Amino acid sequence: MRIGLIAGDPGHPVLAATAALLVERGHEVVAVPPAGPTREAAEAEGLGPAGEAAPAEGLVPAGELADVYLLKARTPRALALAGALERRGAPVVNSAAATELCQDRVRMAGLARAAGLPFAATAAGGLLGELAAPAYPFVLKSRHSRRHDLVARVDGPARLRELAERWADEPVVTQPFVPGTGWDQKLWVIDGQVFAARRRSELASGSGEPGQAADWEPPAERAALALRVGEVFGLDVYGVDLLDGPAEPVIVDVNAFPGVRGRPGAPEALAALALRVAAERARPLAGQGQGQGQRR
CATH class of the missing domain: 3.40.50.20 (Rossmann fold)
Known part of the structure; x- marks a missing residue:
């Protein structure tokens, strides 16, 4: 072949x-x-x-x-x-x-929520320099997913002004901030096989470096949710990011063909x-x- x-x-x-x-x-x-x-x-x-x-x-x-x-x-x-x-x-x-x-977070969220997936409420915010801020705190992301895009927690007007100075012309989306453990549940699927880890969230504060990983065996319902995402989005190789915490499962991102680093x-x-x-x-x-x- x-x-x-x-x-x-x-x-x-x-x-x-x-x-x-x-x-x-x-x-x-x-x-x-x-x-x-x-x-x-x-x-x-x-x-x-x-x-x-x-x-x-x-x-x-x-x-x-x-x-x-x-x-x-x-x-x-x-x-x-x-x-x-x-x-x-x-x-x-x-x-x-x-x-x-999967490159457009507005379309991604719309499809997921229409299919009944527990995707974080996602609102188009236009250009960051013109954003009418929702209630603080909230999560701010580039509308178009790519390497080195904008993903930030905004706790107040000062932080929003700081980001707007650097990203004024960036199309963005907003999501409500949901408290968690400071870690994300990362599930990757390749042709129906589920791989997983917990990684320190880039939105977290306190101890631990963003991206720090820990081994994690997902419960059966989390694995089933990840497989359902593939069915809805028509993907064979993909990643699903879930909030880690006491809330019900909340999907915050879906990535087509992620790196799947370090997964035997x-x-x-x-x-x-x-x-x-x-x-x-x-x-x-x-x-x-x-x-x-x-x-x-």
């Missing part, structure tokens, strides 16, 4: 470990830089954010298509490329549409998923599925 990695950093630990496993088993792994047009150029050509309804010429690298592509990058260019590959008949995990949806068995699960989807593509199309994320 030939597996393509659409990633800004193919050497990311989970991708590198997955690639090594696949190569050991005799498969070919190729890095596919997330090239393609900018969002503005793509939209001008009729190519939407998830890559629909536009010709693939100029987007797909020359040569034979891979049997499956793993979409780790989430930039507009990567999404445009993934959409073009899908129109050429290549399966992409996760799909361009599902990945794009994750590279094996990802390699198995890639091979399963590739094998399904190789079978006659009639009556064959394309993996959970491809069935939506």
